[in-house]
Amino acid sequence: MDAGIWIVNIIVLASVLGTDLGRRKVGAARLLRPMIAAAVIVPLYVKHPATDGTGLVLELAGAAVGLLLGLAAAALLKVRRDEAGVVRTQAGAWYAALWTAVIGARLMFSYGANHWFTHQLGTWMYDHRVTVDALTDTLIVMAIAMLLGRTGALAVKRGNAAGLAA
Structure with a gap:
């Protein structure tokens, strides 16, 4: 596995935990940043997507799977409109644990593919005609889909919370 998997996953984890932990305002920039990140990351790191x-x-x-995990993460985000009318999220330890566990598992798989189960994985890939690019792209796409799934659900929750007090 190449460094792209590590870079993408660390960027996703840092950006999500940095913008979501604690009590945070949900503004347009918070919803746009992940989309911009995806628009930059995908062309840089998804070089040869499989077509069949x-x-x-x-x-x-x-x-x-990434989308479902993103929705699960969003379920752990509490979204409320405060007294001043500002929509805010509250994310705590369970939210951080989910993101850390998922990204840690992807990184462990990546490490294991190179150090622990290289032969078994290589045999499986050969038998099923899966390229290294397809496997790498899968891990990157999963990370981006989780980020975008969380962001989409957050946008819906924001709209619901804003509409409740209107």
Whole structure:
């Protein structure tokens, strides 16, 4: 696995925990930043997306799992409108634990692919005609989908909270 997986996952974890932990205002910039990050990260790191076969199925499955994990993370974000009418989130230890566990698991898989189960993974990839690019892209797409899933759900929650007191 290349350094792109490490870079993307660390950027995602740092940006999410940096902008979500504690009590935070939900403004337009908070919703746009992840989309801008995805628009920059995808062309830089997803070089050769699979267009058919098991590689494509793997990449689509990674996107689906990432989206579901993003929705799970969003479920841990409390969104409320405060007395001043500002919509804010509250995220705590469970939210941080979910993000850290998911990203840690992806990074452990990446490390393990190079150091612990290289032969077994290589055999599986050969048998199923999955390229290293497809596997790398899957991990990156999963991270981006989780980020965007959380952001989309946050946008919906923000709209609901803003509409409640209006």
